[in-house]
Amino acid sequence: MNEQDLMVARALAAESRENSPGGSPGPLRKTHLTKVIDKLQTFRRTRSLNAPSPIQQFGPCGRIMKNSAMVMQIQDPASQRLTWYKPPLTVLVIKKVHDAQILAPFVQLVHWLVHDKSMVVFVEAAVLDDTLLAEYGDFTSVKERLMTFRASTDDLTDKIDFIICLGGDGTLLHASSLFQQSVPPVMAFHLGSLGFLTPFEFNNFQEQVMNVLEGHAALTLRSRLQCVVLRKSQDDNKDKKKPTTILVLNEVVVDRGPSPYLSNIDLFLDGKHITSVQGDGLIVSTPTGSTAYAVAAGASMIHPSVPAIMVTPICPHSLSFRPIVVPAGVELKSLRDHVRVSGAVDMRPGSDLGLVRLARRVPPLER
Known part of the structure; x- marks a missing residue:
């Protein structure tokens, strides 16, 4: 029995009890049944990412107690739109390095942003060191108007309105690493080898960029991992090193490094031991x-709008441990001193890493 038939049956039973003395079944008024059917015809199940039905009801009496501290509202990804409080003025252009095929689109883009849209354009200082840019006459007229920065020394926080990436997925990951707090909206053009995160084509870039500038673009919110590295101290009396905190968009990998032995890692979820x-x-x-990396190691793909963290073992010794999905913070404790964190933090072989804590970061990356 589907939900519509069930609602009609309940209405019939309720009306019968009301019209019959002593609770025995009796004739049902046709007008009431018609009203119930008309109401059901206008019933539409709203979209929800939490469950097939957003109705928080279990049977005729059961309800979910509302708790604002525990209930998390998830919007339909298609309903999230970009809005500007004021017209955007500054844009950061990130291009794939050491790729001659990106130079022509890069020059065309910055020329249009500077001259046609009168925007302040930021580029990395290493981009201007490319000698091949001198072959493009249009770039000479805008070179002096570009703002430069160096990723290792300059801070771009609260200076960039939105980002344009020219390249593949690696270019977008690099742009995300430049912002260790809130990330401006990222518009990624597919000009590289991998295009999982770069949906825009460069053929009609003027029209697509104008949609973003005018606030007519949809958003895909992506969460990042906040990785806190605590280094183990040999002597508790000495001053402990400050923890290293970094946000990553893809993953954090804890591996055995150069050691030929297997690594033993205890996995904790909110302080409770899950598995080794x-x-x-x-x-x-x-x-x-x-x-x-996760899907290459045998994990499943997860939609970016799903609030989850995936834990995937790398060549586990036990066949019983399979990739798992957890909803909140994950705490990892290493039983060996030669465990390293690759990709997230530059850890030298033999470093004194003792504990790695990972948690989902809010606000998420916007694209």
Whole structure:
């Protein structure tokens, strides 16, 4: 029996009890049944990412107690739109390095942004060092008007309105790493080898950029991992090193490094021991990173709008440990001193890494 038939049956039973003395079934008024059917015809199930039905009801009496601290509202991804409080003025253009095919689109884009749209354009200082740019006459007229920065020394926080990436997925990951707090909206053009995160084509870039500037673009919110690296101290009396904190878009990999032995990693979820991993390491990834290293290690792909963290073992010694998905923070404790964090933090072999804590970061990356 489907939901519509069930509602009609309940209406029939309720009306029969009301019209019959002593609770025995009696004739049902046709007008009431018609009203019930008309109401059901206008019933539409709203879209929800939490469950097939958004109705928080279990049977005729059961309800979910509303708790604002625990209930998380998830919007339909198609309903999220970009809005500007004021017209955007500054744009950061990130291009794929050491790729001659990106130079012509890069020059065409910055020329249009500077001269036609009168915007302040930021580029990396290393981009201007490319000698091949001198072959483009249009670039000479805008070179002096470009703002430069260096990723290792300059801070772009609260200086960039939105970002344009020219390249592949690696270019977008680099743009995300430049912002360790809130990330401006990212518009990624597919001009590289991998295009999981770069949906825009460069053929009609003027029209697509104008949609973003005018606030007519849809958003795909992507969460990042906040990785806190705590280094183990040999002497508790000495001053402990400050923890290293970094945000990553794809994943954090805890592996055995140069050691020929298996690594033993205890996995904790909110302080509770889940399992022990014996193998080459562990991959903790976001839904965005589920299409990267995790899927190559045998994990499943997760939609970027799903609020989850995926934990995937790397060549586990035990066949019983399979990739798992957790909803909140994950705490990893290493039983060996030669475990390293690759990709997220530059850890030298033999470093004194003792604990890695990972949690989902809010606000998420906007694209």
